[in-house]
Amino acid sequence: MLVLIGDITSILFSKILPYRIPLYQNVSIRDLKFMAMKNSQVSLLPSIIKAKCPRCREGNMFTTGNLYSRQFSDMYPNCPCCGQTFEPEPGFYYGAMYVSFGLSTGIFLAVILALNFLVEEITLPMVLISVIIIVLGLLPIMFRLSRAIWINIFIHYEGPCSDIPRK
Numbered sequence: 546m547l548v549l550i551g552d553i554t555s556i557l558f559s560k561i562l563p564y565r566i567p568l569y570q571n572v573s574i575r576d577l578k579f580m581a582m583k584n585s586q587v588s589l590l591p592s593i594i595k596a597k598c599p600r601c602r603e604g605n606m607f608t609t610g611n612l613y614s615r616q617f618s619d620m621y622p623n624c625p626c627c628g629q630t631f632e633p634e635p636g637f638y639y640g641a642m643y644v645s646f647g648l649s650t651g652i653f654l655a656v657i658l659a660l661n662f663l664v665e666e667i668t669l670p671m672v673l674i675s676v677i678i679i680v681l682g683l684l685p686i687m688f689r690l691s692r693a694i695w696i697n698i699f700i701h702y703e704g705p706c707s708d709i710p711r712k
């Protein structure tokens with residue numbers, strides 16, 4: 546439909562106006578189809594933040610959307626959409642601890658840097674409170690984020706769920 550409207554408007558405008566409008570000028574139908582396909586794909590970063598399946602970026606990895614519930618760590622064994630397993634081997638997520646450690650360190654350094662600008666002197670209680678907030682307060686977020694990043698290193702995107710074979 547978009548293609549049709551684009552073509553009709555460019556034809557109309559080229560008849561009405563002495564110059565031709567650049568919109569859709571050099572874009573073929575194949576290009577438009579490619580652009581539409583690109584639009585239906587989910588980017589890596591949003592898929593990691595939302596903890597989506599690395600293969601199709603559509604199915605959820607975790608059973609509950611609520612981060613601060615008891616079930617925050619409960620995962621589906623397979624992607625509900627494409628069937629990709631979320632635990633390729635036993636103990637797969639031990640490696641996610643390194644990711645979590647890296648993320649926590651990064652946030653901690655950013656907090657200390659921010660504190661450095663905000664207060665005259667950084668005291669031990671400030672550092673301790675920052676660590677407690679980052680480690681405990683952000684625990685569910687870090688847990689999910691590190692697992693999502695970790696699995697995305699090993700399993701790559703294959704396309705929208707409807708276009709790839711179910712595993």
Ligand SMILES: [Zn+2]
Pocket residue numbers: 598599600601602603604624625626627628629
């Ligand atoms: Zn999937």
